[in-house]
Amino acid sequence: MENKALVWKWVEEYQGVFCELSDRVWGMPEICYTEYRSVAEHTAMLNQQGFRVTENVADIPTAVMGEAGEGGPIIAFLGEYDALPGLSQEAGVARYSPLPGNGHGHGCGHNLLGSAAMLAATALKSWLEESGTPGRVRYYGCPAEEGGAAKSFMARAGAFDGVDVAITWHPSAHHEVAKPLSLANTRMDFAFSGRSSHAAASPHLGRSALDAAELMNVGVQFLREHVPQDSRIHYAFLDAGGVAPNVVQAKSTVRYAIRSRDVHAMFELNERVKRVAQGAAIMTDTEVDISIMSAVSNLLGNRPLEEAMQRNLEALGPVPFDQADLAFAAEIQATLTAEEIDNCYRKTGVKPADPKPLSDYIIPLDTHGEIMIGSTDVGDVSWVIPTVQAHVPTMAIGTPGHSWQLTAQGKMPAAHKALGHVAKVMAATAVDVLTDKILMAQMKKAHFEQVSEKPYHCPIPDEVKPPIQPRPDTL
Numbered sequence: 001m002e003n004k005a006l007v008w009k010w011v012e013e014y015q016g017v018f019c020e021l022s023d024r025v026w027g028m029p030e031i032c033y034t035e036y037r038s039v040a041e042h043t044a045m046l047n048q049q050g051f052r053v054t055e056n057v058a059d060i061p062t063a064v065m066g067e068a069g070e071g072g073p074i075i076a077f078l079g080e081y082d083a084l085p086g087l088s089q090e091a092g093v094a095r096y097s098p099l100p101g102n103g104h105g106h107g108c109g110h111n112l113l114g115s116a117a118m119l120a121a122t123a124l125k126s127w128l129e130e131s132g133t134p135g136r137v138r139y140y141g142c143p144a145e146e147g148g149a150a151k152s153f154m155a156r157a158g159a160f161d162g163v164d165v166a167i168t169w170h171p172s173a174h175h176e177v178a179k180p181l182s183l184a185n186t187r188m189d190f191a192f193s194g195r196s197s198h199a200a201a202s203p204h205l206g207r208s209a210l211d212a213a214e215l216m217n218v219g220v221q222f223l224r225e226h227v228p229q230d231s232r233i234h235y236a237f238l239d240a241g242g243v244a245p246n247v248v249q250a251k252s253t254v255r256y257a258i259r260s261r262d263v264h265a266m267f268e269l270n271e272r273v274k275r276v277a278q279g280a281a282i283m284t285d286t287e288v289d290i291s292i293m294s295a296v297s298n299l300l301g302n303r304p305l306e307e308a309m310q311r312n313l314e315a316l317g318p319v320p321f322d323q324a325d326l327a328f329a330a331e332i333q334a335t336l337t338a339e340e341i342d343n344c345y346r347k348t349g350v351k352p353a354d355p356k357p358l359s360d361y362i363i364p365l366d367t368h369g370e371i372m373i374g375s376t377d378v379g380d381v382s383w384v385i386p387t388v389q390a391h392v393p394t395m396a397i398g399t400p401g402h403s404w405q406l407t408a409q410g411k412m413p414a415a416h417k418a419l420g421h422v423a424k425v426m427a428a429t430a431v432d433v434l435t436d437k438i439l440m441a442q443m444k445k446a447h448f449e450q451v452s453e454k455p456y457h458c459p460i461p462d463e464v465k466p467p468i469q470p471r472p473d474t475l
Helices: 002-026 036-048 111-130 150-156 209-226 263-284 305-315 323-333 340-346 378-384 405-406 413-435 437-451
Strands: 052-055 064-070 072-080 134-144 166-174 182-192 232-239 251-260 287-296 388-391
Touching: 002 036, 002 111, 002 413, 036 052, 064 111, 072 182, 072 323, 072 340, 072 413, 111 134, 111 166, 111 413, 134 150, 150 287, 150 378, 166 378, 166 405, 166 413, 182 209, 182 263, 209 232, 209 251, 209 263, 251 263, 251 388, 263 287, 305 388, 305 405, 305 437, 323 413, 388 413, 413 437
Parallel strands: 072 134, 072 166, 166 388
Antiparallel strands: 052 064, 064 134, 182 251, 182 287, 232 251
8 A cells, every 4th residue: 555655645746736737628628639729738737747748649739648757567548638519618507608619618528537647647657756666657648539539540550559558537427447338439421422403494414412311311220220239320411412402412421420339340330331322322323432530449348457446446435525516516416307317327237325416435346237338439549458447426426428517517626626536546556557467467468368369450441541620820
């Protein structure tokens, strides 16, 4: 426990400045590949804390890496800082109150995610220096988790090669080691092209791209009956062809998100969806251009690492929320439906006899709730190196992900307490890896056994580049 006490001391020493970093990033919400101000804040903090900084990681201008230490194993902490569109919200207000501006908001808590991960990295840096332990610590600032798959591009570029372990977390409503469950996911665009014509005078001369896109959607609807139950297929029109019904639409583009329980099943489902699109093009005498925008792999677990993180979570206990924290969380819960609150408990499989607005208990490692799975580009990192994630409550129980309620809680004292708490969990887990040779061997063996038969293959084709967005002129 002496090593843990030393690294926790450093977390407490630095926590204040990292809460300030989190609040600054909350106040400049930037979406997928536009995080220029946020990455500048993270880069400045890395420089301030004495890290050796590498910018433009994997040729992504909003990705950054800081390293400290010498020799020994390499411990990586993964951070994020991207926001979401349409989730602008005043902080600390339990009613819908969007702020003026572009409408973006930190409705998934990534302002907290990145700051806490860098806090853990900074505390471990100081612990390495104080203890004289050989080892290197890296902080990876990763943009565009929300739909941009930056970590997949970074993994494909070899950004994580040579790293021994990756540690991260995500804001949550509960205390737990995150279950290694996520869906592999491809975002694919289907651009149909046909021939315009007068819809009344010469419809026979037209070839409708909009008809093709709609027929594709119908075909995929029928396909859904014949895919594994845990697969998911969603779509959105990027271009419906125009607003004039008296014109046969010559262009139409629809984007699909295709998800499967593992990356290999996703590859198969991708091909089935492509064939539906090609069939729709044949039926309408149009052409279809198919392009992958991004893709992520499913998460791989690492039981030895998960057990180590669970021990640290239990040693620390729950986040020490106070009555003011509980009071505001109760106000947030008053804006939620009973179904939303119940759904949060069903997902974890634990509901205490006397539930409070904020979690005050640790979920056991092998607890199973109802499976409700999304996707994350952390999955690609987990195929390259052993990876583990924590969940720590920054929000009232029942708060939906990607909601204004989550944005409203992103600067509250409860979120700041959770930021420091999870940094302690992550830093202590890193200390375990560095000081316990048995744990190091076990986690590497567990990872090798999972990838030896089916090695990592990035789901994004080599010719697809990150959809980098231009740097705003105002910066």
